[in-house]
Amino acid sequence: MANRRKKFKIIDISKNTNSHLKKINMKSDWFDENSVVIGDDQIILGFYKNKKIKRIALLHELGHCLDRRNHRNNYYSELEAWRIARLLAKKLGIDFGGDEKRYMRECIKTYKKK
Numbered sequence: 001m002a003n004r005r006k007k008f009k010i011i012d013i014s015k016n017t018n019s020h021l022k023k024i025n026m027k028s029d030w031f032d033e034n035s036v037v038i039g040d041d042q043i044i045l046g047f048y049k050n051k052k053i054k055r056i057a058l059l060h061e062l063g064h065c066l067d068r069r070n071h072r073n074n075y076y077s078e079l080e081a082w083r084i085a086r087l088l089a090k091k092l093g094i095d096f097g098g099d100e101k102r103y104m105r106e107c108i109k110t111y112k113k114k
Contacts, residue, residue: 033046033047033048033049033053034046035057035058035060035061036061043058043061043062043065045057045058045061050099052095052099052100053099053100053103055094056085056089056094056096056100056103056104057103059084059085059088059089059094060081060082060085060104060107061081062084062085062088063080063081063082063083063084063085063088064077064081066084067080067081067084074111075108075111075112078107078108078111079108082104082107082108085104
């Protein structure tokens, strides 16, 4: 019951932020284990093997929708979206533990300049 309740809370938050979730119906290399936000009102949620990571990826993309700041670069935008995702997870009672933190760090690394 608790998992179902959390799922509905995430859907409610997406509605409150004017986010329209779209699940890609066909598997492609790009959307395998990836998601993307389009503008500030549409999220394409890719295929994930790990449901916990999929949920955290959704919260991250919602973080982009909620972030109204004009960042200097993508790295800062990513950091802020992850900060918001962690706040949303805490508010919803969703675990943001080891696997989720590792996923977040791996995602952030892709935006750091070498």
